Amino acid sequence: ENLRRSLRTALERGELYLEYQPLIRPPSSTIGFEALLRWRHPDVGIIPPSVFIPIAEADGLMDEIGRWVLEQACRQALKWPSSLTVAVNLSPAQFLSGTLTDTVAQIIDAVGIRADRLELEITETVLLERTIDNIDTLNTLNVLGIRISLDDFGTYYSSLSYLKNFPFDTLKIDQYFIADLETDLKSQTIVRSIINLAHGLGISVTAEGVETSAQARWLIKENCDCLQGNLLGRPLGAEATGDFIRRSP
Ligand code: G
Numbered sequence: 001e002n003l004r005r006s007l008r009t010a011l012e013r014g015e016l017y018l019e020y021q022p023l024i025r026p027p028s029s030t031i032g033f034e035a036l037l038r039w040r041h042p043d044v045g046i047i048p049p050s051v052f053i054p055i056a057e058a059d060g061l062m063d064e065i066g067r068w069v070l071e072q073a074c075r076q077a078l079k080w081p082s083s084l085t086v087a088v089n090l091s092p093a094q095f096l097s098g099t100l101t102d103t104v105a106q107i108i109d110a111v112g113i114r115a116d117r118l119e120l121e122i123t124e125t126v127l128l129e130r131t132i133d134n135i136d137t138l139n140t141l142n143v144l145g146i147r148i149s150l151d152d153f154g155t156y157y158s159s160l161s162y163l164k165n166f167p168f169d170t171l172k173i174d175q176y177f178i179a180d181l182e183t184d185l186k187s188q189t190i191v192r193s194i195i196n197l198a199h200g201l202g203i204s205v206t207a208e209g210v211e212t213s214a215q216a217r218w219l220i221k222e223n224c225d226c227l228q229g230n231l232l233g234r235p236l237g238a239e240a241t242g243d244f245i246r247r248s249p
């Protein structure tokens with residue numbers, strides 16, 4: 001309940017900030033970063049988004065916070081080479097708000113960033129309801145040139161009809177399947193099948209939570225397009241992204 005009250009003022013007090021985790025095309029090209037929201041609470045310390053985003057959603061704060069995240073991430077991407085993208089996670093409330101496409105169009109225009117440098121990540125849970133509206137929303141974003149990723153793929157409900165009906169550019173395989181890739185033949189079969197399925201549909205694949213070089217080698221052998229995880233790079237503060245880019249080929 002205290003968190004709830006202080007979240008209302010966190011944005012104006014500058015307590016929210018973004019970290020950026022590198023997205024790597026094998027073997028080692030940086031192709032972009034995923035923006036990850038953090039809250040530095042003056043008393044409690046760093047609070048992860050899994051804790052405060054549900055509160056923000058329940059209190060109707062996520063629209064404003066989400067708009068701030070989008071603008072912040074786009075402004076940061078302008079400081080990078082123009083070939084690099086920035087991926088932003090969308091909460092269900094943002095996606096279903098009915099104002100998302102206007103908000104996004106307005107922000108990329110105000111910031112002056114090319115639409116195809118912005119990637120929006122949504123999870124399957126968002127797509128469960130109001131399917132026709134959701135297709136409209138995604139198609140509108142797509143027409144603007146914005147890229148759409150299906151995040152945490154493989155968990156939750158994973159209906160193949162999503163792949164048939166929604167215009168995804170990228171599928172992000174949940175770290176749950178990557179974690180035991182070295183020892184679990186079922187995870188290997190599932191990941192290999194997801195990669196082949198996506199490629200057959202012209203969708204690129206990102207593996208999340210890559211932590212070991214054995215996992216990376218296996219994913220590269222199976223033609224995974226992009227790797228993300230602590231092996232490739234932990235989430236970085238905004239200033240550190242510049243150094244990371246200069247050090248990467
Ligand atoms: O970085 P971390 O593993 O703590 O992120 C936990 C979860 O929070 C992930 O599911 C991630 O998608 C989500 N998340 C991170 N940043 C944002 C954000 O800016 N907006 C939304 N809606 N979710 C975010």
Ligand code: G
Nearest residue numbers: 089151152208209210211228229230231235
């Ligand atoms: O749900 P989403 O994929 O948006 O969130 C990604 C989350 O995974 C972030 O919270 C990020 O901090 C976390 N993460 C990134 N790389 C790794 C990793 O290599 N291992 C683990 N366990 N978590 C990771």
Ligand code: MN
Nearest residue numbers: 034089121151
């Ligand atoms: Mn994500």
Ligand code: NA
Nearest residue numbers: 151152172208
């Ligand atoms: Na994910």
